[in-house]
Amino acid sequence: MSTLLRLSCPDRVGLLALISNFIAQHGGNLIEVHQYTDAAAGWFFTRMEIDTRTLKVDLPKLREEFTPVATELGAEWTIRTAEAKRKVIVMVSKFGHCLADLLWRWHSGELDIEIAAVISNHEDFRPMVEREGLEFCHVPVDPHDKPAAFAKIAEIFRFVQPDLIVLARYMQILPAEVCAEFSGRVLNIHHSFLPSFVGANPYQRAWQRGVKLIGATCHYVTSELDAGPIVDQEVIRVEHFHTPEDLMRLGRDCERLALARSVRWHLDDRVLLHGQRAIVFRD
Structure with a gap:
């Protein structure tokens, strides 16, 4: 089972590390990571697939705790289970x-x-x-x-x-x-x-x-x-x-x-x- 995080926000130094550290602090093991920075637009994009089995919290709690992080970044984002039909x-x-x-x-x-x-x-x-x-x-x-x-x-x-x-x-x-x-x-x-x-x-x-x-x-x-x-x-x-x-x-x-x-x-x-x-x- 896996959890998908998709996010885009204004670019700045350390974004990938910040998001990865948040996931690690919640027990998440990254299965697949994609990242792209549009230098001309100054915009950052990422998609992360996380092993759900290693997470210490459930999906609603993960969303709740990630919300202030995303708000501070000015991000558009979604988190959902990959298995959801x-x-x-x-x-x-x-x-x-x-x-x-x-x-x-x-x-x-x-x-x-x-x-x-x-x-x-x-x-x-x-x-x-x-x-x-x-x-x-x-x-x-x-x-x-x-x-x-x-x-x-x-x-x-x-x-x-x-x-x-x-x-x-x-x-x-x-x-x-x-x-x-x-x-x-x-x-x-x-x-x-x-x-x-x-x-x-x-x-x-x-x-x-x-x-x-x-x-x-x-x-x-x-x-x-x-x-x-x-x-x-x-x-x-x-x-x-x-x-x-x-x-x-x-x-x-x-x-x-x-x-x-x-x-x-x-x-x-x-x-x-x-x-x-x-x-x-x-x-």
């Missing part, structure tokens, strides 16, 4: 390859998560989802009354209180107020190597430009379309003889990989956000 909502439209990949990883135990619901504006994937014993929520989006649909979606979010919302090729734009309310908890897979070819049909435009690399970008959702902090990108080389359909096929592989890695890193507390950047301590 994280709650996830997946959203999808008409393309199911990312959903199918996530379901396979969940079914096989690779992603040890609770999929609380799959939300879609279409009925296409209801059989796939319900076959796994999961809840499928069909929320159609009327182009003449989109606020009604997104109000219902926001209600589901608030009821479930997910640790992560995954837009697995969900082809609707979440309103700014929903993005703000769930900031840092919504991941989107974009079928392009951002910042190039934003929008709905990037493979056709990539083919028209004769690109030699295509890719996919997984990023956090913000009110600005396809502009949130980037967690991961996957690329593949393409040739002049590849058609737009070939690019779509190759691109789907990139999308699955980038999304699966990003979901895992987010749920393992390996991502720390700072402004428009995502600091990722890869596994």
Whole structure:
């Protein structure tokens, strides 16, 4: 069993030693430590995995005693048990390859998560989802009354209180107020190597430009379309003889990989956000 500490704060001398000493004083044995200092921004980031079995106090007490330390540092931080199962909502439209990949990883135990619901504006994937014993929520989006649909979606979010919302090729734009309310908890897979070819049909435009690399970008959702902090990108080389359909096929592989890695890193507390950047301590 292990406990995860994730922290970011203004940089100063001795931060790593200070935090490590606090953990040692409470009997904690460090299993894994990642640290990064952004010298330009003057900001410190760390993720520590602690052997829970050696701790002298329970988790609530550890949080209580670390709070004044973190407050003095001006830190943003979390402490939780690594074994706590994280709650996830997946959203999808008409393309199911990312959903199918996530379901396979969940079914096989690779992603040890609770999929609380799959939300879609279409009925296409209801059989796939319900076959796994999961809840499928069909929320159609009327182009003449989109606020009604997104109000219902926001209600589901608030009821479930997910640790992560995954837009697995969900082809609707979440309103700014929903993005703000769930900031840092919504991941989107974009079928392009951002910042190039934003929008709905990037493979056709990539083919028209004769690109030699295509890719996919997984990023956090913000009110600005396809502009949130980037967690991961996957690329593949393409040739002049590849058609737009070939690019779509190759691109789907990139999308699955980038999304699966990003979901895992987010749920393992390996991502720390700072402004428009995502600091990722890869596994």
